[in-house]
Amino acid sequence: xxxxxxxxAGGKGSRLDILSQQRAKPSVPFAGKYRIIDFSLSNCVxxxxxxxxxxxxxxxxxxxxxxxxxxxxxxxxxxxxxTLLHPCTGKLGEGDWYEGTAHAVQQNIDFIEAQDPDNxxxxxxxxxxxxxxxxxxxxxxxxxADLTIAAQPVPKEEASRFGILDVDEELKxxxxxxxxxxxxxxxxxxxxYVFDKEVLIEKLKKHxxxxxxxxxxxxxxxxxxxxxxxxxxxTDYWRDVGTVKSFWEAxxxxxxxSTKLNLNDQNWKIYTRSEERPFVKFGPQGxxxxxxxxxxxTIHGEVKNSIISPGVVIEEGAIVKDSIIFxxxxxxxxSIIDKCIVDKEVTVGANVHxxxxxxxxxNLEKPKLLSSGLNIxxxxxxxxxxxxxxRNCRIFPGVNRSDFKERIVLSGSTVKVQTGGLxxxxxxxxxxxxxx
Numbered sequence: 001x002x003x004x005x006x007x008x009a010g011g012k013g014s015r016l017d018i019l020s021q022q023r024a025k026p027s028v029p030f031a032g033k034y035r036i037i038d039f040s041l042s043n044c045v046x047x048x049x050x051x052x053x054x055x056x057x058x059x060x061x062x063x064x065x066x067x068x069x070x071x072x073x074x075x076x077x078x079x080x081x082x083t084l085l086h087p088c089t090g091k092l093g094e095g096d097w098y099e100g101t102a103h104a105v106q107q108n109i110d111f112i113e114a115q116d117p118d119n120x121x122x123x124x125x126x127x128x129x130x131x132x133x134x135x136x137x138x139x140x141x142x143x144x145a146d147l148t149i150a151a152q153p154v155p156k157e158e159a160s161r162f163g164i165l166d167v168d169e170e171l172k173x174x175x176x177x178x179x180x181x182x183x184x185x186x187x188x189x190x191x192x193y194v195f196d197k198e199v200l201i202e203k204l205k206k207h208x209x210x211x212x213x214x215x216x217x218x219x220x221x222x223x224x225x226x227x228x229x230x231x232x233x234x235t236d237y238w239r240d241v242g243t244v245k246s247f248w249e250a251x252x253x254x255x256x257x258s259t260k261l262n263l264n265d266q267n268w269k270i271y272t273r274s275e276e277r278p279f280v281k282f283g284p285q286g287x288x289x290x291x292x293x294x295x296x297x298t299i300h301g302e303v304k305n306s307i308i309s310p311g312v313v314i315e316e317g318a319i320v321k322d323s324i325i326f327x328x329x330x331x332x333x334x335s336i337i338d339k340c341i342v343d344k345e346v347t348v349g350a351n352v353h354x355x356x357x358x359x360x361x362x363n364l365e366k367p368k369l370l371s372s373g374l375n376i377x378x379x380x381x382x383x384x385x386x387x388x389x390x391r392n393c394r395i396f397p398g399v400n401r402s403d404f405k406e407r408i409v410l411s412g413s414t415v416k417v418q419t420g421g422l423x424x425x426x427x428x429x430x431x432x433x434x435x436x
Contacts, residue, residue, distance in 0.1 A: 004117035005044045009125030010057030015243045018378040026125030027063040032294035032309045034272045037125045042270045045073045047133035050080025055104045072271045100213025106204040122193045128250050129238035139232050146199040146227035150192035150234050162188035163216045165231050173229040178216040237261040251324050277310045285316050340375040349385030356388050361412035363392045
């Protein structure tokens with residue numbers, strides 16, 4: 001039986017904050033050499049699914065450039081293809097934009113019908129995991145299901161963050177609630193759905209509109225009501241990396257000797273569009289412990305429990321720990337980077353301390369996103385020498401020396417590019433909190 005994969009990659013990714021300000025969330029770099037979407041794409045080809053549609057909308061340029069015609073995933077082969085599906089005028093007589101996950105698929109019903117699959121597997125572009133979709137699809141067929149949802153138990157205290165399934169002893173879904181206040185169970189939807197093609201099209205045509213546009217809120221519940229729907233329990237490693245904290249944790253998971261996500265498995269490779277970079281170079285004082293360092297990096301300082309991406313330069317005396325450093329960033333001498341995510345092409349001046357002190361004041365602009373002491377430094381930012389930045393801080397893309405009104409940025413602060421000659425900052429101070 002033929003299966004078509006649709007990867008939902010169109011969301012704005014606001015929970016990744018400034019990491020996704022200039023790129024689609026699925027194209028955010030991961031683990032030094034990958035993009036997040038590489039996992040879904042690689043799972044497809046490793047599972048023998050070569051007809052793939054990627055539904056993209058927000059800031060699609062980097063994602064389009066990364067995927068291209070699908071060569072790294074062998075999706076440019078004669079018997080398969082990857083198709084980038086953007087919103088366009090004229091579908092269903094409605095607005096141009098995808099209003100939600102289900103609405104995005106509904107606008108591409110003509111693409112689904114042209115492929116004429118037996119089943120459609122709907123995937124998210126911002127999850128990190130390895131899954132053999134063949135096992136899921138075989139289970140779907142054996143159950144005679146119209147809909148199968150991949151699910152995983154989560155800690156009960158976190159269950160309200162997910163779509164929650166209530167199932168019987170045979171894993172037949174009895175009820176589904178999207179992010180309930182009082183979850184009936186801790187079996188969480190992974191956002192991976194296998195639909196019978198005809199059932200999917202019928203439900204989308206009947207129940208989906210720009211106002212009822214989401215799978216979890218609108219399509220899954222009505223499908224469960226009148227179709228045979230089952231849960232497929234998946235117990236291996238899986239992480240939704242849609243928040244800054246979960247993204248940082250999933251990256252650092254790979255460093256641990258006990259990681260459950262093995263990226264060295266030659267039988268299940270994670271493919272990507274790799275850059276041609278020279279070897280890693282270590283200077284006479286260069287030292288690395290329990291870290292990932294990717295080709296093209298130059299290490300003269302010290303790296304601990306961190307991920308260092310291609311082209312990164314760490315000068316002598318600099319220390320990087322518990323951090324993720326994206327491509328082509330330069331960290332100058334005697335600086336300290338502690339528990340930070342530093343985007344591409346950032347310059348950190350000499351004697352800078354990013355992540356100092358024990359003050360965990362939450363970020364004043366984004367208290368729900370930054371509360372664990374993690375800092376984010378945006379793409380192309382330039383941090384002036386001798387600057388100290390506390391914790392839970394946001395440094396926006398493109399800021400430079402003139403955007404720092406002080407050389408001490410206290411925990412919970414945000415630094416943005418000046419607008420109209422006035423500093424566009426939200427600073428935390430010991431005596432007052434002020435917005436300018």
